[in-house]
Amino acid sequence: xxxxxxxxxxxxxxxxxxxxxxxxxxxxxxxxxxxxxxxxxxxxxxxxxxxxxxxxxxxxxxxxxxxxxxxxxxxxxxxxxxxxxxxxxxxxxxxxxxxxxxxxxxxxxxxxxxxxxxxxxxxxxxxxxxxxxxxxxxxxxxxxxxxxxxxxxxxxxxxxxxxxxxxxxxxxxxxxxxxxxxxxxxxxxxxxxxxxxxxxxxxxxxxxxxxxxxxxxxxxxxxxxxxxxxxxxxxxxxxxxxxxxxxxxxxxxxxxxxxxx
Amino acid sequence: xxxxxxxxxxxxxxxxxxxxxxxxxxxxxxxxxxxxxxxxxxxxxxxxxxxxxxxxxxxxxxxxxxxxxxxxxxxxxxxxxxxxxxxxxxxxxxxxxxxxxxxxxxxxxxxxxxxxxxxxxxxxxxxxxxxxxxxxxxxxxxxxxxxxxxxxxxxxxxxxxxxxxxxxxxxxxxxxxxxxxxxxxxxxxxxxxxxxxxxxxxxxxxxxxxxxxxxxxxxxxxxxxxxxxxxxxxxxxxxxxxxxxxxxxxxxxxxxxxxxxxxxxxxxxxxxxxxxxxxxxxxxxxxxxxxxxxxx
Numbered sequence: 001x002x003x004x005x006x007x008x009x010x011x012x013x014x015x016x017x018x019x020x021x022x023x024x025x026x027x028x029x030x031x032x033x034x035x036x037x038x039x040x041x042x043x044x045x046x047x048x049x050x051x052x053x054x055x056x057x058x059x060x061x062x063x064x065x066x067x068x069x070x071x072x073x074x075x076x077x078x079x080x081x082x083x084x085x086x087x088x089x090x091x092x093x094x095x096x097x098x099x100x101x102x103x104x105x106x107x108x109x110x111x112x113x114x115x116x117x118x119x120x121x122x123x124x125x126x127x128x129x130x131x132x133x134x135x136x137x138x139x140x141x142x143x144x145x146x147x148x149x150x151x152x153x154x155x156x157x158x159x160x161x162x163x164x165x166x167x168x169x170x171x172x173x174x175x176x177x178x179x180x181x182x183x184x185x186x187x188x189x190x191x192x193x194x195x196x197x198x199x200x201x202x203x204x205x206x207x208x209x210x211x212x213x214x215x216x217x218x219x220x221x222x223x224x225x226x227x228x229x230x231x232x233x234x235x236x237x238x239x240x241x242x243x244x245x246x247x248x249x250x251x252x253x254x255x256x257x258x259x260x261x
Numbered sequence: 262x263x264x265x266x267x268x269x270x271x272x273x274x275x276x277x278x279x280x281x282x283x284x285x286x287x288x289x290x291x292x293x294x295x296x297x298x299x300x301x302x303x304x305x306x307x308x309x310x311x312x313x314x315x316x317x318x319x320x321x322x323x324x325x326x327x328x329x330x331x332x333x334x335x336x337x338x339x340x341x342x343x344x345x346x347x348x349x350x351x352x353x354x355x356x357x358x359x360x361x362x363x364x365x366x367x368x369x370x371x372x373x374x375x376x377x378x379x380x381x382x383x384x385x386x387x388x389x390x391x392x393x394x395x396x397x398x399x400x401x402x403x404x405x406x407x408x409x410x411x412x413x414x415x416x417x418x419x420x421x422x423x424x425x426x427x428x429x430x431x432x433x434x435x436x437x438x439x440x441x442x443x444x445x446x447x448x449x450x451x452x453x454x455x456x457x458x459x460x461x462x463x464x465x466x467x468x469x470x471x472x473x474x475x476x477x478x479x480x481x482x483x484x485x486x487x488x489x490x491x492x493x494x495x496x497x498x499x500x501x502x503x504x505x506x507x508x509x510x511x512x513x514x515x516x517x518x519x520x521x522x523x524x525x526x527x528x529x530x531x532x533x534x535x536x537x538x539x540x541x542x543x544x545x546x547x548x549x550x551x552x553x554x555x556x557x
Contacts, residue, residue, distance in 0.1 A: 032346075057443040057445075072445075073292075074498065078442050085445070087371040087446065087449050090388060122364070123397075125355065128351075130339055131338040132366045133338040134337070136369075137367070137388045163392050164392055164393075
């Protein structure tokens with residue numbers, strides 16, 4: 001059988017979708033939700049029909065898990081069965097309601113600390129980023145699913161310039177009061193990564209089709225934990241790609257070139 | 262019983278904001294942003310404002326930044342999403358050091374506004390724990406042990422707006438203002454503020470508002486002004502009335518990135534002293550298109 005052609009964003013959506021279990025509670029961020037929304041939209045149609053998915057405005061049905069121009073378009077925010085305000089969604093996050101939520105980043109380090117604030121000195125940054133959004137709050141959900149749009153040494157850094165969302169070290173998460181599981185899965189255009197439990201350091205889990213282990217390490221500014229056998233990320237199946245394109249992303253937003261910076 | 266009629270022109274409504282005021286912006290990213298109000302603040306050359314973005318913000322704070330109105334800002338996420346991952350004038354202001362930042366997670370903004378709403382000096386929250394926020398803004402955030410069990414929490418100082426600016430679909434003349442879409446953080450931003458300035462697509466009789474009171478996001482007692490400004494959220498969307506104008510948003514960002522922003526301000530803000538003039542400067546067809554989804 002021929003493997004369907006797909007974009008990196010579509011592959012990323014499939015990887016996250018496969019991590020979502022039926023019956024779990026998860027959330028779509030309020031900003032830059034393209035890959036998160038596509039993964040959740042795919043998961044509920046593919047294998048997790050009983051997942052409870054929250055948008056920023058409340059719990060949504062599958063019909064709202066369809067990509068439109070932006071995250072908070074009218075048809076997406078008003079499609080909820082019970083509408084909640086912005087303060088209430090954060091109450092729910094902090095009290096530990098969610099199994100997973102998504103985080104984006106402009107820098108991530110070997111412990112999974114994530115920066116969305118800026119590059120360089122905080123007071124006079126070389127590059128001001130968009131800001132933390134809500135990713136600090138995500139340290140109170142079970143698993144943080146991290147998508148990074150560029151795999152390069154400037155994104156995968158030894159130490160982030162600002163901690164928006166704390167990872168697994170060098171601090172003690174418990175002492176900081178973080179009750180959630182922290183960054184769990186990192187998906188980049190090159191690979192899938194996770195964190196070794198003991199050291200809290202980033203580990204290579206799989207490389208995307210056509211990518212080598214060497215290439216991933218060369219594009220990472222710190223030393224990755226690399227297991228002896230690194231599998232290839234399974235590409236999107238015919239079924240996944242059909243659901244994505246026909247039902248989740250009919251406008252083809254995931255097939256546009258990703259823009260960042 | 263008839264309430265106080267607070268309907269006035271946009272110019273009058275904005276004229277009560279003094280230089281140096283703390284001003285919260287309602288809406289969410291590209292929805293229901295008080296754009297006409299921010300253009301009027303630019304026209305009136307407000308200076309030294311402390312802007313609180315009640316929710317993720319975009320062209321609203323960026324236009325104020327580009328017009329030199331902003332001294333300080335509470336921010337969590339400033340972008341135009343797919344259309345622009347950062348906003349040009351705000352970004353320039355922070356990089357040049359002309360805009361001072363109170364760095365937040367959205368949950369911290371919620372905490373700061375909630376403290377103001379409750380009249381308490383601070384609120385403990387889980388938002389921001391583990392992050393660098395207290396390091397860079399120790400005047401606003403402190404790690405605090407909870408006095409009962411000793412667990413760490415983040416104390417967030419009250420963020421009290423002198424004025425909150427929102428744009429809604431409807432309002433009555435007393436200031437009961439309604440969305441039919443998602444209110445985002447508007448209700449909290451209005452409850453936290455001393456005074457609220459409402460711009461609205463349409464001023465309607467009180468009975469229209471009273472027919473659906475659950476949609477009201479303001480409380481008329483602290484509404485200082487109601488200004489009817491059709492297309493007052495353009496080029497962002499007014500939920501239930503018109504969509505955002507992607508092309509206008511991209512044009513705005515392109516103007517901000519280059520040296521053209523002064524020209525943009527001259528054409529669409531300083532040189533367009535009323536909403537009618539602003540709409541003419543953009544072209545009426547664009548407004549019809551965001552409302553109907555087609556060329557009219």
